[in-house]
Amino acid sequence: MGWALALHGGAGRISKSSISPAAREASETVLQEFLDAGCAALSEGKSALDVVELVVRLLENCPLFNAGVGAVLTQRGTVEMEASIMDGATRKSGAVSGVSTVVNPISLARLVMEKTPHVYLAFEGAEAFAKDQGVETRDESYFITPGNKERLAKALEAGLVLLDHSVSTDGPEHGGSREVLQADGHSGRDYPYANGHAANGHPIAAGAEFE
């Protein structure tokens, strides 16, 4: 028995051929770095609650992943981020949805848990609470990457409603294809998303898959 830690940056239809060596290396490097940060904090005796917030903040601040900077866009091109946190020792929890200016939604979720009698705040209420608490906020444009604007434009062009089924929103910006639900309700596959480069400059492999 001792401390233990795990972290993730999303799951989906990520084939080995869908990720360029550069993108793979970048992903593994940051996973290693964030794992080290979490392990160091646990070794120093920090609480599990502090450590999960710390690590998720790092992931939110990394544009490779779909949270915080690099969060994907709604049909209207807006950002609506969501986060939650739970302390197993007390079973206290906090959550936020629909925030578009909060740099670290996970920390706002923790404030909901610790500073309110509630579990979950959303949209205008969550934004107002963020301002009251003085958490760091940025203009919505701070969160929007060129890669995510491009993906949304292609989805809108094709008139497709995407199913939350594959990788694009749950993994680094690898580009690719996805299962889709067409506007008429029929399902289709392999809508091509792989072209150009991710916002972070990593090459996207042709034929890559993402959610």
Place this chain on the structure above:
Amino acid sequence: TVGCVAVDINGHCAAATSTGGLVNKMVGRIGDTPLIGAGTYANEFCAVSTTGKGEEIIRCLCAKEVASLMEYKYLPLKEATDTVIWKKLGEGNGGLIAVSSTGEVAMTFNTLGMFRACATEDGHRQIGIWK
């Protein structure tokens, strides 16, 4: 989606999850991430953070299901996570990371890959994308 679960030197567990949701999602859509019990859960037995097809994860109440299997059926962590991911959540729909209060770690997914990393106090470390 991103997430982290941890158990500290006192055996206390915690979980956290954060996301931007889906490309081209409807305005106002809420996924599993902020729903306690679906995308995130922690109690005195374990902590869980999920990722994948949000609507399916909500329907399965994946995170709480893992905790319930441990609490009420006394399953070990790995067996509980395997049961939820492979028997409840449809194939290709996602994955989760979990730790138990006794320091076990599970990173289970039924998609082609999941960006993941874990470490334990006894020196075990793992970083991976694919199975």
